[in-house]
Amino acid sequence: xxxxxxxxxxxxxxxxxxxxxxxxxxxxxxxxxxxxxxxxxxxxxxxxxxxxxxxxxxxxxxxxxxxxxxxxxxxxxxxxxxxxxxxxxxxxxxxxxxxxxxxxxxxxxxxxxxxxxxxxxxxxxxxxxxxxxxxxxxxxxxxxxxxxxxxxxxxxxxxxxxxxxxxxxxxxxxxxxxxxxxxxxxxxxxxxxxxxxxxxxxxxxxxxxxxxxxxxxxxxxxxxxxxxxxxxxxxxxxxxxxxxxxxxxxxxxxxxxxxxxxxxxxxxxxxxxxxxxxxxxxxxxxxxxxxxxxxxxxxxxxxxxxxxxxxxxxxxxxxxxxxxxxxxxxxxxxxxxxxxxxxxxxxxxxxxxxxxxxxxxxxxxxxxxxxxxxxxxxxxxxxxxxxxxxxxxxxxxxxxxxxxxxxxxxxxxxxxxxxxxxxxxxxxxxxxx
Amino acid sequence: xxxxxxxxxxxxxxxxxxxxxxxxxxxxxxxxxxxxxxxxxxxxxxxxxxxxxxxxxxxxxxxxxxxxxxxxxxxxxxxxxxxxxxxxxxxxxxxxxxxxxxxxxxxxxxxxxxxxxxxxxxxxxxxxxxxxxxxxxxxxxxxxxxxxxxxxxxxxxxxxxxxxxxxxxxxxxxxxxxxxxxxxxxxxxxxxxxxxxxxxxxxxxxxxxxxxxxxxxxxxxxxxxxxxxxxxxxxxxxxxxxxxxxxxxxxxxxxxxxxxxxxxxxxxxxxxxxxxxxxxxxxxxxxxxxxxxxxxxxxxxxxxxxxxxxxxxxxxxxxxxxxxxxxxxxxxxxxxxxxxxx
Numbered sequence: 001x002x003x004x005x006x007x008x009x010x011x012x013x014x015x016x017x018x019x020x021x022x023x024x025x026x027x028x029x030x031x032x033x034x035x036x037x038x039x040x041x042x043x044x045x046x047x048x049x050x051x052x053x054x055x056x057x058x059x060x061x062x063x064x065x066x067x068x069x070x071x072x073x074x075x076x077x078x079x080x081x082x083x084x085x086x087x088x089x090x091x092x093x094x095x096x097x098x099x100x101x102x103x104x105x106x107x108x109x110x111x112x113x114x115x116x117x118x119x120x121x122x123x124x125x126x127x128x129x130x131x132x133x134x135x136x137x138x139x140x141x142x143x144x145x146x147x148x149x150x151x152x153x154x155x156x157x158x159x160x161x162x163x164x165x166x167x168x169x170x171x172x173x174x175x176x177x178x179x180x181x182x183x184x185x186x187x188x189x190x191x192x193x194x195x196x197x198x199x200x201x202x203x204x205x206x207x208x209x210x211x212x213x214x215x216x217x218x219x220x221x222x223x224x225x226x227x228x229x230x231x232x233x234x235x236x237x238x239x240x241x242x243x244x245x246x247x248x249x250x251x252x253x254x255x256x257x258x259x260x261x262x263x264x265x266x267x268x269x270x271x272x273x274x275x276x277x278x279x280x281x282x283x284x285x286x287x288x289x290x291x292x293x294x295x296x297x298x299x300x301x302x303x304x305x306x307x308x309x310x311x312x313x314x315x316x317x318x319x320x321x322x323x324x325x326x327x328x329x330x331x332x333x334x335x336x337x338x339x340x341x342x343x344x345x346x347x348x349x350x351x352x353x354x355x356x357x358x359x360x361x362x363x364x365x366x367x368x369x370x371x372x373x374x375x376x377x378x379x380x381x382x383x384x385x386x387x388x389x390x391x392x393x394x395x396x397x398x399x400x401x402x403x404x405x406x407x408x409x410x411x412x413x414x415x416x417x418x419x420x421x422x423x424x425x426x427x428x429x430x431x432x433x
Numbered sequence: 434x435x436x437x438x439x440x441x442x443x444x445x446x447x448x449x450x451x452x453x454x455x456x457x458x459x460x461x462x463x464x465x466x467x468x469x470x471x472x473x474x475x476x477x478x479x480x481x482x483x484x485x486x487x488x489x490x491x492x493x494x495x496x497x498x499x500x501x502x503x504x505x506x507x508x509x510x511x512x513x514x515x516x517x518x519x520x521x522x523x524x525x526x527x528x529x530x531x532x533x534x535x536x537x538x539x540x541x542x543x544x545x546x547x548x549x550x551x552x553x554x555x556x557x558x559x560x561x562x563x564x565x566x567x568x569x570x571x572x573x574x575x576x577x578x579x580x581x582x583x584x585x586x587x588x589x590x591x592x593x594x595x596x597x598x599x600x601x602x603x604x605x606x607x608x609x610x611x612x613x614x615x616x617x618x619x620x621x622x623x624x625x626x627x628x629x630x631x632x633x634x635x636x637x638x639x640x641x642x643x644x645x646x647x648x649x650x651x652x653x654x655x656x657x658x659x660x661x662x663x664x665x666x667x668x669x670x671x672x673x674x675x676x677x678x679x680x681x682x683x684x685x686x687x688x689x690x691x692x693x694x695x696x697x698x699x700x701x702x703x704x705x706x707x708x709x710x711x712x713x714x715x716x717x718x719x720x721x722x723x724x725x726x727x728x729x730x731x732x733x734x735x736x737x738x739x740x741x742x743x744x745x746x747x748x749x750x751x752x753x754x755x756x757x758x759x760x761x762x763x764x765x766x767x768x769x770x771x772x773x774x775x
Contacts, residue, residue, distance in 0.1 A: 063534035077512025088505020096498035108488030
């Protein structure tokens with residue numbers, strides 16, 4: 001394998017592993033902040049032990065998120081040096097702003113939160129968690145703005161052989177970034193709420209600490225229901241925008257080969273990229289693709305054949321990741337709606353609880369699939385339309401990258417085992433009241 | 434001074450502050466197997482930096498991010514040239530961070546042993562490798578006309594590079610020993626104190642050797658000779674090193690630690706001042722060197738980033754100072770009884 005492919009695999013390994021921890025951090029921090037605030041207001045010790053129970057899991061998860069995030073920033077320089085030199089003017093600044101305006105606050109305060117129980121009043125301690133939650137969200141804002149610029153570059157001029165910033169506010173307020181941020185963060189809240197519901201379900205099934213876990217479950221259920229619905233509606237808007245600015249991605253994720261008006265949506269297909277057709281197509285709904293892309297059943301949707309062969313994203317991966325994301329997203333709405341009706345008789349609904357316990361991994365799969373679609377669907381471009389991934393890689397020997405890729409897989413594999421072992425161990429503990 | 438010049442020194446300052454803050458975390462990790470003879474002492478050592486190490490490490494992220502934002506070409510050439518060394522540093526930092534977080538979560542010997550090794554290795558490697566890296570930057574790297582590195586990882590392990598690595602290692606051990614002297618009591622405190630006394634003369638000798646070696650291996654002194662007032666940086670650094678010894682003798686550990694902080698900042702700036710305006714001198718041909726002027730971002734980006742830094746870095750310093758203040762005082766055995774301790 002060449003340096004490009006190895007570097008892509010390495011970045012994919014590192015980001016996807018990192019993103020196993022980010023979503024739970026984003027959502028759980030808010031839920032813990034709510035619990036602590038309730039404790040500070042009411043003095044009810046139940047909320048304190050809730051914050052401590054979920055806090056322990058939060059910290060293990062947070063720690064893994066932080067250490068795996070560091071490698072990402074540096075990999076742009078180590079593996080994608082031509083990209084870095086080309087876009088540093090814009091992309092680099094966004095990462096630097098993230099570090100100085102958000103990540104600093106988050107990392108400094110996490111120490112204060114862990115060790116500050118005896119040094120701060122309950123109110124101040126709750127405020128620290130609110131700030132951590134706010135700073136993590138702000139981190140996400142800047143990272144998503146940076147990624148959105150790769151998806152849809154704006155506010156730049158090509159000068160001195162690189163992309164230079166010409167309009168800062170165009171970069172940070174662009175529609176793509178806003179839509180992608182809302183989609184990612186609401187997806188992260190689904191991950192967190194399913195996590196809390198699943199762990200609570202485990203304990204409710206064992207009939208232990210029933211009041212504690214019923215309360216936890218309900219806080220998470222409200223989150224889960226709101227954001228499952230929101231993510232789907234918002235995802236539709238995001239899809240329309242992607243259709244407009246990244247038509248090749250839309251065509252790939254739908255395995256849509258021929259440009260057509262009243263384009264059909266195929267529920268399931270297996271593409272044959274070589275012969276530019278689908279081997280199997282199941283469930284074609286006329287006009288639906290036009291409707292989803294343009295909110296108009298007669299709209300013309302560009303097919304893959306409208307793009308040169310070397311400017312098409314991998315069809316199979318785009319197609320499957322999109323279907324995985326959307327299919328699971330629909331299931332989340334269903335599960336949380338059922339939960340809403342069962343919220344007052346959770347203990348009497350063992351089947352539902354069991355379903356929720358085993359659903360913990362599903363939002364993780366959905367959110368990773370979403371990222372696969374976003375990133376693989378952008379190929380062959382690293383910056384859509386202006387720089388190809390193959391031109392972005394560092395002038396380094398592939399053997400170096402092979403060694404580091406193997407190291408990533410080994411180290412992250414072991415960390416993953418140790419980390420999830422600790423998370424599961426703590427999640428199974430009956431909380432101290 | 435122009436924008437590029439301001440950014441050059443800001444860049445140096447961010448790295449220096451990273452070494453000053455995370456430096457004592459590294460030092461404690463290096464001293465860890467030598468001073469931490471039982472589990473209690475080990476835990477006190479980790480908990481002495483427990484609330485702070487996370488925030489300290491972000492100075493690295495910010496230094497890296499600012500390199501990317503203000504000097505994209507430097508970021509691109511430096512990090513791809515130093516690929517293997519940087520990867521080693523990153524893995525070491527991952528292991529160290531996870532070790533702090535995980536070690537006390539399970540109370541078995543084999544579990545804790547794994548993380549003890551990680552803490553030591555995760556501290557020694559970055560301390561030495563950052564030293565090796567910066568010494569090689571001071572000396573110049575074989576960078577060709579197209580900004581491609583024509584050397585290998587082992588090429589970095591030359592005499593001057595190794596001297597830099599040892600100097601950083603000893604400097605951080607000293608810094609860490611002083612932090613432990615400040616934060617501990619009883620037997621461990623005695624051990625930390627005697628470690629700092631033993632390290633001090635070695636540090637002094639290494640510093641002198643490094644300053645002398647720099648004369649032969651680098652062009653750093655050119656800037657000093659053309660502008661002798663700059664020698665004040667070296668004088669100040671040496672004075673701070675002497676002051677540290679004086680404060681240790683008087684058991685004024687906070688002042689001693691502040692002095693060693695000044696030593697670290699002064700040492701980094703010894704190189705930064707000497708480099709200016711180079712950021713990555715080419716040892717093949719000075720014309721291929723990466724400088725603050727040929728590597729910088731556009732004026733617009735430099736201006737926006739300057740505003741960002743002027744707003745946020747003082748804020749960061751303020752709330753980090755508050756965190757340091759909040760967790761002042763000794764770490765005791767009683768502190769370890771709490772659930773949240775490392």
